[in-house]
Amino acid sequence: MSFRLANLDSRAVLVDATGYAYDLETISDGRLGPDLMAAIADIDALHDLDATLGDRDPTGRLDDGVLGPPVPRPPKIFAIGLNYASHVAESQMEPPKVPLVFTKFINCITGPTADVELRGEAVDYEAELVVVIGRDGRDIPAAEAWDYVAGVTAGQDISDRALQFAASPPHFDLGKSRDSYGPIGPVMVSPDLLPDRDAVAITCDVNDERRQDGSSADLIFDVSALIEYISAHATLEPGDIIWTGTPDGVGAASGKFLVTGDVITTTIEGIGTMRNVCR
Ligand code: ZN
Secondary structure (H helix, E strand, O other): OOOEEEOOOEEEEEEEOOOEEEEEEHHOOOOOOOOHHHHHHHHHHHHHHHHOOHOOOOOEEEEOOOEEEOOOOOEEEEEEEEEEEEHHHHHOOOOOOOOOEEEEEEEHEEEEOOOOOOOOOOOOOOOOOEEOOOOOEOOOOHHHHHHHEEEEEEEEEEEEEEOOOOOOOOOOHHHOOOOOEEEEEEEOOOOOOOOOOOOOOOOOOEOOEEEEEEEEEEEOOHHHHHHHHHHHHOOOOOOEEEEEEOOOOOOHOOOOOOOOOOEEEEEEEEEEEEEEEEE
């Protein structure tokens, strides 16, 4: 019971372990359409269809088309600041007593190979595990939280630090929501495909330099705690996403902000790699 879902040339596809793609509308005989958001709301069907891939002919390969964001239109986007002790320390802040929740607006969402359109002199990268909700829920207990997760993907929480701290107190939303500041992908995988869903390796390279090297095992508020906390205040629904925070190594700590031509390579264990070029 597992699946990999991707957005290939703007159509929902299931992907096997070797990179072959299976168009969802084709293999479901039209029961499911090409829309990613509808697919995410029907994860039982995705599990069932994935189990039949061995008997079917692929309809293409992932590397033969353009990958878009696996969750192109999230109803709600939550993101968490200062959720790794190492990043709290490099930011010279106090660890939060409750999750520091902000939003990224939907216009920032883009795909795993899309360009990041730099605006500003202090634009930063933040590699993050992104959780995709698959079922309606409110007041979800932490012990049941993973049951509400459709899958996970990789994300870059691109952040304009100058805009983020332009006002006092700071506001995160706008500086993290410029167009193209939210690449996600390359695929969304069901949590059971992760070696350990509460300890996945996260790395970020800029050009050939390793800048971030962390593990979600070090989250201050883990995925279950975040879902419990957020769902106590806002009803979650299929397609909602949660950016869980970034480990240390961001440019704001080293002074190495993004410049034109930089290639951001974001890899999460069990999910895959995104490559985004700064323009
Ligand atoms: Zn972030």
